[in-house]
Amino acid sequence: MDVLKSEIINKSLSPETPERLLEAAGEVFAEKGFRNATIRDICKRAGANIAAVNYHFGDKEHLYIEVIKYAHRTLVKYQTDLGLDDNASAEERLKAFIMSFLLRIHEDGSPAWHGKLMLRELTEPTRALDTFVEDTIRPQFNLLNSIVKEVIGNEATIQEVRASSFSIIGQCLFYFHAMPVINRLVPQQKFKVKDIERLAEHISRFSLTALRNRDEGEEKYR
Amino acid sequence: MDVLKSEIINKSLSPETPERLLEAAGEVFAEKGFRNATIRDICKRAGANIAAVNYHFGDKEHLYIEVIKYAHRTLVKYQTDLGLDDNASAEERLKAFIMSFLLRIHEDGSPAWHGKLMLRELTEPTRALDTFVEDTIRPQFNLLNSIVKEVIGNEATIQEVRASSFSIIGQCLFYFHAMPVINRLVPQQKFKVKDIERLAEHISRFSLTALRNRDEGEEKYR
C-alpha cells in the first residue's frame, strides 16, 4: 500500500496482485516444493482468483521462475551490509561472514521463506539453479575463498582453500538442513538470535583454529 | 484385513513381489519424494500390477513406512564394520568414522537410494523420522560424541562436544546435500572412491586440528 504511490507511475494499474502472488507463492513453494504446491493454495493465500496465476504469469512454471528471481532480488539486499570496517582483519571478516550467513539462513522474520526456497533449489535443482548459482552463490563463494586464503596464507593451494571453504559452509548449512533431527537429538537447544550468535562463535573458533594450525595437520598426515 | 494376515503367515510363498516393490519404491521415493512418487511408476519399475501396492501394503503411506524400515534394516548392516582394531587411538577412530560416514552416504553402488531417502527424511520429516532418529542416528551421534570428547579431553563441556560433533557431521553432509551446487561451482571435481578418501583426509585434518588446539581459540575469544 505504501509503495503503491510510486509504482502507479508505471505502466499498468494493478501491481498489487502479482506481488501478493509472488509472496504467497514463495511461502508455498518453500514449504511444499514445486510440484506439491497447488495454484489453488497460492491464490487463496494471496486473496486472488484461481485464474490469477495464469493471467499474470502464464503458468505455474513461469510463476516459479519469477519467484526465484524475486527471492534473489531481496536476498542481495541482505547480504551486502555486513557492517564491518574496511581495514578489518581476515579473522574478523570470516567471523562476520559466518554470522551473516547464519542469520540470513535462520531468520524467523518476514522473508523467512527465501532461505527454505534456496535450500530446495540446492537439494532438488530446477532449471532456475544455474542462474541462481552464478548470480547469488558464486560471488559469496569467491568472497569466502579470498578470506580463507588470507587466513591460511599464500602457500595454500586452490584445492585446499576450496575444501576449507566447503568445510565452513557445511558447518553453517548443517544447522539449516538437519533442523528436525537436531531438535530430536538435543531437544533443549533453542535457536533464538542469541543462540545463533553463540553458534557463529563456535563455528568461527572451530574453523579459525583449523585454518591457522593447518601446517600441524599437514606434517602429521603427509 | 486378510491382506495383513496373509502377508505375515506365508511370506515364503510370494516374497518376490513385495520385495521388488520395496526396492522400486525406495528408488522412486528417494528420487521424487513421497507425494511426487506415483504408485504407477513404482509398480512399473517393480514389474507388478497397479493394484499390487494396495494388495500387499494396504496403501501408499504404509508402503512408505515399510520402505523406511527396509532401508534401516540394510543400513545397520553397513555401519557396524569399520574395520579398526580395539586399541586404536581416538584420532584414528575419528578418521575411520568420517571415512565410513562419507562412503555410506556417497555410495554409487546398488543401495544408492538409501542415502537419498535418509536425506529426504532429514529435510522434510514424516512420521517415520522419530524412530529413525532413535534407532539409527542417535547411536551414531553418541559414538561420535565419545570420540570427540576423548580428543578434546575431559575438561570439555557437553555443549562443546555436541557442537564439535555437529561441525564434523555438517562437513560430511555438505558433500551430500549440496552436490548440484558443488558440481556447478567446481565442475572439474569428481567423486570417485579415491576422491572420497581425499575428502575424508581433509575433513579429518580440519576437524582434528580444530579439536586439538581448542584452548588456543578459547583464550583468543573469551
Place this chain on the structure above:
DNA sequence: AAATGTATCAAACAATTGTATGAATGTCAA
C-alpha cells in the same frame, strides 16, 4: 456518455492421482 482495454471472477475442462472392484490365473492339499 460511449468506447476501450485491463483485471477479476465462477465455472468447466482434461489429465493425473490413489484407490477399489471383480474377474482371471496360479498353487497346492484333499
Place this chain on the structure above:
DNA sequence: TTGACATTCATACAATTGTTTGATACATTT
C-alpha cells in the same frame, strides 16, 4: 480332478491437479 486360497490383472471411480473460457466489473480515454 476338485476346491479353496493367494495372487495378478484390466478396468473403473472419485478426488485433485493445472489450465482455459466467457462473462462481468472497473478505470481510463475518446
